[in-house]
Amino acid sequence: xxxxxxxxxxxxxxxxxxxxxxxxxxxxxxxxxxxxxxxxxxxxxxxxxxxxxxxxxxxxxxxxxxxxxxxxxxxxxxxxxxxxxxxxxxxxxxxxxxxxxxxxxxxxxxxxxxxxxxxxxxxxxxxxxxxxxxxxxxxxxxxxxxxxxxxxxxxxxxxxxxxxxxxxxxxxxxxxxxxxxxxxxxxxxxxxxxxxxxxxxxxxxxxxxxxxxxxxxxxxxxxxxxxxxxxxxxxxxxxxxxxxxxxxxxxxxxxxxxxxxxxxxxxxxxxxxxxxxxxxxxxxxxxxxxxxxxxxxxxxxxxxxxxxxxxxxxxxxxxxxxxxxxxxxxxxxxxxxxxxxxxxxxxxxxxxxxxxxxxxxxxxxxxxxxxxxxxxxxxxxxxx
Numbered sequence: 001x002x003x004x005x006x007x008x009x010x011x012x013x014x015x016x017x018x019x020x021x022x023x024x025x026x027x028x029x030x031x032x033x034x035x036x037x038x039x040x041x042x043x044x045x046x047x048x049x050x051x052x053x054x055x056x057x058x059x060x061x062x063x064x065x066x067x068x069x070x071x072x073x074x075x076x077x078x079x080x081x082x083x084x085x086x087x088x089x090x091x092x093x094x095x096x097x098x099x100x101x102x103x104x105x106x107x108x109x110x111x112x113x114x115x116x117x118x119x120x121x122x123x124x125x126x127x128x129x130x131x132x133x134x135x136x137x138x139x140x141x142x143x144x145x146x147x148x149x150x151x152x153x154x155x156x157x158x159x160x161x162x163x164x165x166x167x168x169x170x171x172x173x174x175x176x177x178x179x180x181x182x183x184x185x186x187x188x189x190x191x192x193x194x195x196x197x198x199x200x201x202x203x204x205x206x207x208x209x210x211x212x213x214x215x216x217x218x219x220x221x222x223x224x225x226x227x228x229x230x231x232x233x234x235x236x237x238x239x240x241x242x243x244x245x246x247x248x249x250x251x252x253x254x255x256x257x258x259x260x261x262x263x264x265x266x267x268x269x270x271x272x273x274x275x276x277x278x279x280x281x282x283x284x285x286x287x288x289x290x291x292x293x294x295x296x297x298x299x300x301x302x303x304x305x306x307x308x309x310x311x312x313x314x315x316x317x318x319x320x321x322x323x324x325x326x327x328x329x330x331x332x333x334x335x336x337x338x339x340x341x342x343x344x345x346x347x348x349x350x351x352x353x354x355x356x357x358x359x360x361x362x363x364x365x366x367x368x369x370x371x372x373x374x375x376x377x378x379x380x381x382x383x384x
Contacts, residue, residue, distance in 0.1 A: 004317075007324035007366050008067065014337045014359075015060050019080060024054040024087075027343055027350040028336050034350075038087050052099030054091070055107025056360035058084040060337075062111040063367040078115060085111055085120055092126040095146045098155075101131045101162035106360060109168065128169035132178055135166055139210045140185050143203075153206045154216070157193050157230045160186055160237030167244045179245075186241055188212060190253055193234075198256035199226040199275070200234045219344050225276030229289035231261055236296030236361075243303055254300050255308075261293055262315060269322040273342045284351065287327045287340035288358030294320050295361040298368040313369075320365050328362070338362045 001009075018025050023035035036054050061081035068074040088107045094100045108124040111117045137147040141159040144152040163182045170179035192204040192212045201215040201223060220227030238254035241247070265271045270285040271293075277283070294316045301312035327340040336354020343350025 003321040003324055003329070004366055004370055006329050007320075008370065010324075010328050011060070011337055011359075011363050011366065012064055013333065015057075015064055017334050018057055018336075018356075019061060019084065025057060025336075025356050026053050027341070027355040028353045029350075031335070033336075039090060051091075051094075052097060052103055053355075053357050055085075055088060055103040055105065056356045058088070058108075059106040059110045059360045060356075060363045062115055062117075063363045066114045067367050067371065078117070081111060081115070082117060082119060085117075086123065088127075089123055092123060093130050095130060095134045097144045098131075098135075098141050098159050098162045099143075100127065101141075101165040102158075104128065104131070105161065105165055106357075109165070125169070125172065128165050128172075131162075132166040132169050135163075135185070136178065136181060140188060140206065142206075150208075153208075154203050155185075155189060155206070156203050156218075156233075157189060157200045157237070158202075158233045160189055160241060161233060164237070164240055164244060167241065171244075183241075183245055183247065186238075186250065190238075190249065194253055194257070198253075198258075198260035200230050200257065202227050202230045219346060221274040221277050221281070221346075225274050226260075227274050228264075228271040229273070229286055229292065231257060231275070232289045232293035232296060235261060235293055236299060239296055239300035239303060243299070251303055254296075255304075258297055258300055258312065261297075265290075265293075265319070269319040269326065270340055273345045284342050284345050285340060286342040286345075287323060287338050287362075288343065288355045290319070290323050291338055291358045291362030291365055294323070295365040295368065298365055316365065317369055320362070320369060323362065324366075 023037050025033045025035055027034050036051065058081055061077065061084055065074055065077035065081050068077050085107050104124055104127040108120045112120050112124065134147055135141055141155050141162050143154055143156050143159060163186055166178055166182040170182065189204060193201040193215065202220050203216040203218055205213045205216055207213050215223050217223045217227060220230065235254055235257045238250045242250035242254060264275050270287045270290045273284050273286045297312050297316040301309045304312060327338050331339050337359035339354055341350060341353050341355040341358045343353060343355050345351065
């Protein structure tokens with residue numbers, strides 16, 4: 001059995017434990033899971049509650065269903081994934097934070113893209129309308145707070161992914177104004193946060209007139225540094241919005257961010273939580289950032305030419321295998337898929353844990369590396 005096959009088996013075994021939970025798993029705290037109740041909607045949105053992470057177990061289950069070769073087991077896994085996705089239904093009207101978009105990207109659009117599940121379309125459309133209306137009312141993808149709330153006037157590099165849902169919705173509705181606004185908002189993030197060397201800041205603050213003012217951080221070491229998971233969000237996000245829009249700038253940014261990642265991540269597949277951490281600080285590593293980045297590099301590979309595609313896939317495969325050996329294969333059962341995550345080091349949340357979002361993107365990375373042997377499907381939201 002090779003490393004990817006062993007990792008896939010571990011994913012399936014852990015998912016069979018997770019899917020029996022009476023609530024959405026979010027991250028581990030020692031031997032137990034922090035969870036979000038099925039009936040929770042607007043409560044607990046700041047900053048690391050499960051409100052934005054509840055779509056990721058459904059995504060894991062969709063990848064497992066799509067990757068199942070046995071028809072009977074595939075149907076069983078498909079039905080299970082659908083059950084978990086439909087548990088998001090009470091959250092379609094949530095306007096309190098931007099990452100409701102991520103919730104439904106993972107929880108519904110993945111299933112629609114890789115499994116052709118049409119029953120998720122009404123759920124996805126209802127959520128996408130709420131997300132898009134909130135975005136248009138505020139004028140940028142404001143990370144936290146409803147439109148009438150003037151606190152937290154910022155967007156983040158993470159929000160590039162959150163703009164994928166308005167882009168998808170604009171395509172579904174033929175809404176050119178919404179599409180243009182979403183693309184403009186992505187350019188604002190690119191202008192404000194992506195540096196010439198391909199690294200990224202995390203937080204872009206706005207004034208009362210919706211004009212960007214300065215760069216800050218919440219989860220990084222400093223505003224001038226590069227939080228490694230922010231770099232991973234950017235790789236995945238810009239690669240995805242390039243595939244949606246065809247805007248060459250987004251592809252160039254994703255390539256530059258990928259080069260920065262590959263230059264900075266050397267012998268250990270799991271990066272230090274901030275690439276610019278002073279030598280005097282403890283070297284906490286983040287497997288969540290790693291799984292997200294390697295899924296993003298594989299998405300970027302799909303948009304790249306033959307030589308670059310091969311380079312990205314080879315690098316991602318090597319790193320996913322190394323990550324699996326270090327943090328997945330042989331670890332205690334019932335503690336999540338990928339150990340060694342660092343959800344938020346500055347605020348001491350989820351250190352040396354498993355985080356369901358990191359588990360989800362690691363699952364996607366393994367799925368992408370093995371899917372060509374099954375049906376050559378990649379999870380995309382618009383046709384190539």
